[in-house]
C-alpha cells in the first residue's frame with residue numbers, strides 16, 4: 001500500500017517535471033504576489049515584495065538576482081522611535097503553516113544599481129535562491145510609484161500564481 | 170536692534186536648545202508606538218538656506234504664508250521615502266483647492282548623492298507641487314539638527330550604494346514658520362489631508 005502510494009507520487013512528480021521547469025522537483029516554497037514599484041526619475045534603486053509559504057518543511061531564502069539590477073539584496077526594515085533603518089539580511093526563514101510577507105515598511109528585496117527605470121505595468125524576472133530547494137524564477141509585476149499593495153487584477157496569469165496552484169493538491 | 174555678537178550667541182543658543190529638544194524627543198519617542206502624532210516637548214524648526222532644482226537658493230522665508238509639510242529622506246531609499254511622498258501627494262489631491270495653501274518640501278539627508286537635478290527628477294514622479302531641496306553638507310546638517318532629524322549613513326562595500334538611517338516624520342509648520350506637529354511618515358494621504366483640513370479651516 002505504502003509503496004503504491006510512493007509510486008503514484010513519483011509518477012506525478014515525473015509528469016509534472018518537464019512542464020514545471022522553473023519549479024524545483026520538490027518544491028518547498030510557494031511564491032505568490034511578487035510585485036515592485038515604478039521608480040521615480042533617476043532612481044538607482046527599486047524594491048520587490050512578495051508572499052512566501054512553505055510546504056511540509058521550512059526553508060530559507062538566501063539570495064536573489066535579476067537582470068534589471070546589479071544587485072538584489074535581502075533587507076530588513078524597522079522603525080524605532082520614528083527612525084527608519086534598513087539592514088542587509090543574511091537569510092529569511094519561511095516556515096510551514098504561516099505566510100512570510102515581504103511588504104512596504106518591512107522586509108524586502110532591494111534592487112541596487114538599477115539598469116533602467118521600472119514603469120507601472122512592466123514585469124521582469126527575479127531568481128530566488130533557497131537553501132534547501134534551490135533556485136526558483138518568478139515574475140515581478142511593477143505597480144505604481146509608492147503603491148502599497150499588489151493590484152489584484154495584475155496577479156492573473158502570473159507564473160508565481162500558476163506554480164502555486166499547480167503544486168497544491 | 171541686536172549687535173552682531175549677540176545675534177551669533179542667540180543663534181548658537183537656539184541651535185543648542187533645538188538639538189537637545191530633538192535628542193530628548195528621539196529618546197522619549199523611541200519607547201512608544203509611533204503611528205500616531207508625536208509632538209516633541211519643544212518646538213522644532215528654524216531658518217535654513219537650501220538649493221532648489223534650478224539651483225536657486227531657497228530659505229525658510231521663501232515659504233512664509235504657506236503651511237509647510239516637510240519630509241526628510243533620500244532618493245536612494247526604495248521603501249519608506251516613496252511611501253511618504255506618495256501619501257503627501259494623495260493628501261494634496263484630496264485637499265483640492267485647499268492645497269494651494271500648503272507647500273510640501275522633500276529635504277534630502279544625503280546631499281552627497283542627491284544633487285538638485287537628482288532631487289528634481291525624483292519628486293516629479295510624485296506631485297509637481299512637492300519641492301525637492303538639497304544643499305551643502307553643512308546646510309543639510311544645520312537643517313536636520315534644527316528639526317531633530319536623526320541621520321546615520323551606513324558603511325557599504327561600494328562607495329555609492331550606502332544606506333542611510335533617518336527619522337521618518339512629516340513636520341507640519343504654520344504660515345509663520347512655527348512648528349505645529351509631527352506626523353508619522355507612514356500616515357496615509359487621508360490622515361494627512363484630514364489633519365490639514367482641520368487646521369486650514371481654523372484659519373483663513
Ligand SMILES: [Cu+2]
Pocket residue numbers: 075086108109110247248
Ligand atoms: Cu532596502
